[in-house]
Amino acid sequence: ETKPRIPILWLHGLECTCCSESFIRSAHPLAKDVVLSMVSLDYDDTIMAAAGTQAEAIIEETIKKYDGNFILAVEGNAPLNQEGMSCIIAGKPFLEQLNHVAEHCKAIISWGSCASYGCVQAAHPNPTKATPTHKAIKTNKPIIKVPGCPPIAEVMTAVVTYILTFERFPELDRQGRPKMFYSQRIHDKCYRRPHFDAGQFVEKFDDEGARKGYCLYKVGCKGPTTYNACSTIRWNEGTSFPIQAGHGCIGCSEDGFWDKGSWYARL
Ligand code: SF4
Ligand code: SF4
Numbered sequence: 023e024t025k026p027r028i029p030i031l032w033l034h035g036l037e038c039t040c041c042s043e044s045f046i047r048s049a050h051p052l053a054k055d056v057v058l059s060m061v062s063l064d065y066d067d068t069i070m071a072a073a074g075t076q077a078e079a080i081i082e083e084t085i086k087k088y089d090g091n092f093i094l095a096v097e098g099n100a101p102l103n104q105e106g107m108s109c110i111i112a113g114k115p116f117l118e119q120l121n122h123v124a125e126h127c128k129a130i131i132s133w134g135s136c137a138s139y140g141c142v143q144a145a146h147p148n149p150t151k152a153t154p155t156h157k158a159i160k161t162n163k164p165i166i167k168v169p170g171c172p173p174i175a176e177v178m179t180a181v182v183t184y185i186l187t188f189e190r191f192p193e194l195d196r197q198g199r200p201k202m203f204y205s206q207r208i209h210d211k212c213y214r215r216p217h218f219d220a221g222q223f224v225e226k227f228d229d230e231g232a233r234k235g236y237c238l239y240k241v242g243c244k245g246p247t248t249y250n251a252c253s254t255i256r257w258n259e260g261t262s263f264p265i266q267a268g269h270g271c272i273g274c275s276e277d278g279f280w281d282k283g284s285w286y287a288r289l
C-alpha cells in the first residue's frame with residue numbers, strides 16, 4: 023500500500039480497442055482498483071481525459087521523470103510499409119512513438135494478439151506490413167506477450183498484479199507468454215473433452231450432436247493446438263467461453279491467427 027504506483031504508458035497502434043474493452047471488465051481484481059490504486063496509468067489515448075498536445079506532453083513528462091522506470095503497454099501493432107503512414111499518432115507514424123517510448127521504458131507488455139503476433143492486420147497479404155512489438159522496436163527491452171483476441175480480462179490484470187507484487191515478470195515460455203496462463207491447451211481442460219475421447223463429434227452445426235454438446239473438433243475447433251486459459255478461467259467472471267457457447271475455438275491467441283485459425287483458413 024505504501025509502494026509508489028508504477029507509471030504505465032499504454033500506446034495504441036493498429037488495433038480494434040477490444041483489448042482495452044476486455045481489461046476494463048476485469049472482476050478480480052476490479053480494473054478500477056488496478057487503475058486507481060495499483061498503477062499510475064499516465065497515458066492511454068483511448069480512455070484518458072486529456073487530449074491533443076496536452077496528452078502528448080504527458081508522454082514526455084513521464085519519460086523525463088521516470089526514465090527507465092515505467093512500463094510500456096502496447097495494444098495493436100505498427101505498420102512498417104509506406105514509412106508507417108497507415109497509423110498516425112499526433113502527426114507522426116505510430117512506429118516512431120513506439121520506438122521512442124520503448125527506448126526509455128523498463129519493460130514492455132504486448133497486449134493481445136495484435137501486439138504479440140500481428141493478428142488480423144497482419145493477415146495475408148498484410149498490405150501495411152503490420153508488425154508485432156518485438157519485431158518493430160529497435161531496443162532490446164524485456165517483453166511479456168499476453169496474446170488473445172482479446173486476452174482474458176483477469177489474465178491481463180493478473181499479469182499487472184504479478185509484476186507489481188514481485189517486481190519482475192512471471193515465468194515465461196519460449197514465446198514470451200506467462201506460463202501460468204498459457205502452458206495448457208484449451209483442449210486439455212475443455213469440459214467437452216470426454217466427448218472427444220469417446221469419439222462423439224458435432225458433424226455440422228445444429229445437428230443432434232451439437233444439441234447434445236458433443237466435441238466441436240470436426241467443425242473446426244482449434245482447442246487442441248491453442249494455448250490459453252479460456253477453458254479454466256473462462257470469460258465474463260467465469261461465466262462461459264466460445265466452446266461453451268457452441269462454437270469451436272478459433273485459436274485467437276496463437277501466432278498466425280488470423281490466417282491459421284479462422285474459418286477463412288479452412289476454405
Ligand atoms: Fe482487437 Fe484482437 Fe487486436 Fe486486441 S488483439 S486490439 S481484441 S484485434
Ligand atoms: Fe478439444 Fe475443442 Fe473438442 Fe473441446 S470442443 S474437446 S477443445 S476439440
Ligand code: F3S
Nearest residue numbers: 250252271272273274
Ligand atoms: Fe480465443 Fe479459443 Fe479462447 S478462440 S477466446 S483462445 S477458446
